[in-house]
Amino acid sequence: MEKMKLTLLYSDLKSDIDIIEKELETALNSSSHLINDASLHLLQAGGKRIRPVFVLMSAKFGQYNIDQIKNIAVPLELIHMASLVHDDVIDDSDLRRGRHTVKAQWNNRVAMYTGDFIFARALEYVTSIDNVKVHQILAKTMVEICNGEVIQIEDKFRNNQNLKDYFRRIKRKTALLIESSCELGAVVGGLDVKNVRRLKRFGYFVGMSYQIVDDILDFTATDKELGKPAGSDLLQGNITLPILLLKDHPTILRFVEKASKGSVSESDRMEMLKVVRNSDAIKKAIALSNQYLRKALKEVDALPNHPMKKKLRDVALFIGKRKF
Amino acid sequence: MEKMKLTLLYSDLKSDIDIIEKELETALNSSSHLINDASLHLLQAGGKRIRPVFVLMSAKFGQYNIDQIKNIAVPLELIHMASLVHDDVIDDSDLRRGRHTVKAQWNNRVAMYTGDFIFARALEYVTSIDNVKVHQILAKTMVEICNGEVIQIEDKFRNNQNLKDYFRRIKRKTALLIESSCELGAVVGGLDVKNVRRLKRFGYFVGMSYQIVDDILDFTATDKELGKPAGSDLLQGNITLPILLLKDHPTILRFVEKASKGSVSESDRMEMLKVVRNSDAIKKAIALSNQYLRKALKEVDALPNHPMKKKLRDVALFIGKRKF
Numbered sequence: 001m002e003k004m005k006l007t008l009l010y011s012d013l014k015s016d017i018d019i020i021e022k023e024l025e026t027a028l029n030s031s032s033h034l035i036n037d038a039s040l041h042l043l044q045a046g047g048k049r050i051r052p053v054f055v056l057m058s059a060k061f062g063q064y065n066i067d068q069i070k071n072i073a074v075p076l077e078l079i080h081m082a083s084l085v086h087d088d089v090i091d092d093s094d095l096r097r098g099r100h101t102v103k104a105q106w107n108n109r110v111a112m113y114t115g116d117f118i119f120a121r122a123l124e125y126v127t128s129i130d131n132v133k134v135h136q137i138l139a140k141t142m143v144e145i146c147n148g149e150v151i152q153i154e155d156k157f158r159n160n161q162n163l164k165d166y167f168r169r170i171k172r173k174t175a176l177l178i179e180s181s182c183e184l185g186a187v188v189g190g191l192d193v194k195n196v197r198r199l200k201r202f203g204y205f206v207g208m209s210y211q212i213v214d215d216i217l218d219f220t221a222t223d224k225e226l227g228k229p230a231g232s233d234l235l236q237g238n239i240t241l242p243i244l245l246l247k248d249h250p251t252i253l254r255f256v257e258k259a260s261k262g263s264v265s266e267s268d269r270m271e272m273l274k275v276v277r278n279s280d281a282i283k284k285a286i287a288l289s290n291q292y293l294r295k296a297l298k299e300v301d302a303l304p305n306h307p308m309k310k311k312l313r314d315v316a317l318f319i320g321k322r323k324f
Numbered sequence: 325m326e327k328m329k330l331t332l333l334y335s336d337l338k339s340d341i342d343i344i345e346k347e348l349e350t351a352l353n354s355s356s357h358l359i360n361d362a363s364l365h366l367l368q369a370g371g372k373r374i375r376p377v378f379v380l381m382s383a384k385f386g387q388y389n390i391d392q393i394k395n396i397a398v399p400l401e402l403i404h405m406a407s408l409v410h411d412d413v414i415d416d417s418d419l420r421r422g423r424h425t426v427k428a429q430w431n432n433r434v435a436m437y438t439g440d441f442i443f444a445r446a447l448e449y450v451t452s453i454d455n456v457k458v459h460q461i462l463a464k465t466m467v468e469i470c471n472g473e474v475i476q477i478e479d480k481f482r483n484n485q486n487l488k489d490y491f492r493r494i495k496r497k498t499a500l501l502i503e504s505s506c507e508l509g510a511v512v513g514g515l516d517v518k519n520v521r522r523l524k525r526f527g528y529f530v531g532m533s534y535q536i537v538d539d540i541l542d543f544t545a546t547d548k549e550l551g552k553p554a555g556s557d558l559l560q561g562n563i564t565l566p567i568l569l570l571k572d573h574p575t576i577l578r579f580v581e582k583a584s585k586g587s588v589s590e591s592d593r594m595e596m597l598k599v600v601r602n603s604d605a606i607k608k609a610i611a612l613s614n615q616y617l618r619k620a621l622k623e624v625d626a627l628p629n630h631p632m633k634k635k636l637r638d639v640a641l642f643i644g645k646r647k648f
Binding site (some may be wrong): 032033035090109123126127145147154 | 354
């Protein structure tokens with residue numbers, strides 16, 4: 001359902017997104033049956049393809065050539081996919097979007113080299129681009145994403161963390177890759193420095209808002225909507241915004257303590273969800289997400305007139321306001 | 325001992341290699357204690373630093389500037405280190421050079437993200453280089469190394485493989501990164517196309533010879549020299565050149581069968597080692613390694629006159645003829 005609505009928003013780009021979807025299939029083809037199976041599994045799980053869409057939309061403001069721009073849109077989605085596969089190892093996650101993760105369906109080892117393979121394929125695509133700036137932006141982003149992996153591990157179950165720690169984490173986990181998608185679309189589209197910077201900042205703000213909403217939904221959506229048990233983030237030790245906004249609550253403290261020992265019962269989970277859902281932390285978190293969203297929309301306003309401006313706004317509002 | 329002799333060969337480059345060693349230490353510094361511990365563990369395990377040495381030697385034929393060239397020498401060694409960490413997960417190796425591997429000392433998960441972190445750091449170094457060709461060569465090499473990971477998994481315990489499969493595997497496992505070290509040293513040193521190609525080919529041939537010798541030593545050296553049990557490759561299902569040269573031997577067939585089920589006894593291992601060591605497969609494998617070595621030396625001959633020519637020859641001969 002969510003995907004359907006987004007597809008409507010993307011309608012102008014439909015045929016180009018189909019091209020990218022086909023390229024992703026090709027990119028994930030390897031000589032190994034095992035990797036093909038794992039990759040097919042990932043492709044079938046789908047996804048909103050938000051990163052490629054932002055690449056295309058940003059490039060539309062300049063010289064748009066799908067045969068060129070796909071070489072940056074495809075690797076950005078591949079990097080995203082690879083990082084999810086490795087993240088599931090780090091978080092020990094068995095489910096994602098209602099499907100078994102690669103590490104659950106096979107094991108950590110298969111997840112490791114499937115992720116490596118996809119990362120490498122991403123790099124391969126980028127080699128066709130003859131602009132050193134593109135390589136530099138992408139490499140820096142990859143470094144920060146890996147740093148993010150590390151920070152996420154360090155911060156697990158850590159009680160003495162603050163909002164700054166959280167924002168630092170979601171920046172690396174989500175915002176940077178969306179920022180780079182917009183920036184690289186703009187760079188490859190040949191936009192001037194000012195507008196590249198605007199789109200880059202737009203991507204960053206949208207990315208922050210996007211991840212905050214994701215972290216809220218992990219508590220407020222149903223297990224079915226999430227495709228995994230609600231509250232999974234906290235179960236895995238990831239202290240997200242709603243928790244930081246009420247972290248001194250005794251039920252939450254007790255829950256984190258139990259989760260760190262892996263001794264959470266189903267009724268513990270229900271109790272924790274009830275506390276979070278009935279608190280004002282959710283409302284406060286939504287307000288913070290909206291702040292980022294407003295900043296994103298301000299960047300759009302500053303862009304030159306173009307039919308894409310409305311689309312950028314619509315997509316930003318959609319992913320910043322989504323209900324699951 | 326081996327390292328000491330090599331250090332003598334490198335004597336002209338000693339101070340520059342020290343700079344690179346220091347840079348490696350800096351590069352492996354992260355905000356995570358766990359990653360720092362794992363990285364320190366890797367640094368202390370040492371290594372011959374052959375890839376940086378080949379970068380420096382190749383660059384010496386052109387404009388040599390250590391502050392510039394280190395930005396390609398360091399990432400090449402980092403890529404090598406990262407791939408070892410992930411390889412140990414794939415091969416389920418507990419020992420390397422007499423020390424516990426990261427995956428043995430910690431676990432597969434830690435090995436995965438330590439490797440990711442080191443890969444990312446490598447990319448970060450490369451961003452400082454303002455030459456798109458360098459990025460393209462490196463990305464292609466990384467893709468092929470990851471493909472190699474996959475091929476190595478597919479070929480494990482596979483009986484119906486031939487010499488071509490083996491050479492394809494060691495090309496990706498070893499030769500390509502040494503080839504790229506020489507090529508990138510030459511490119512960054514500003515050599516002309518012809519000499520870049522010569523050094524590239526030199527690196528490829530040396531790399532092939534190097535890996536063949538490594539695969540021979542896995543059977544002929546002692547456990548102590550290897551820092552792990554002799555015959556480990558075959559135990560892990562990696563069918564290397566000596567085995568391919570006598571693969572229809574009943575003892576070997578039986579051993580591979582048992583190894584694939586994980587039911588090899590110590591006396592099985594001893595028996596297998598005896599068969600390999602007393603066969604003419606070792607001699608034939610050495611002859612093949614020497615063929616590559618000769619091709620490598622021919623490339624050196626074609627290079628312009630330079631004091632480094634003798635050094636290149638010496639290092640190639642050293643690593644192609646080493647006894648353990």
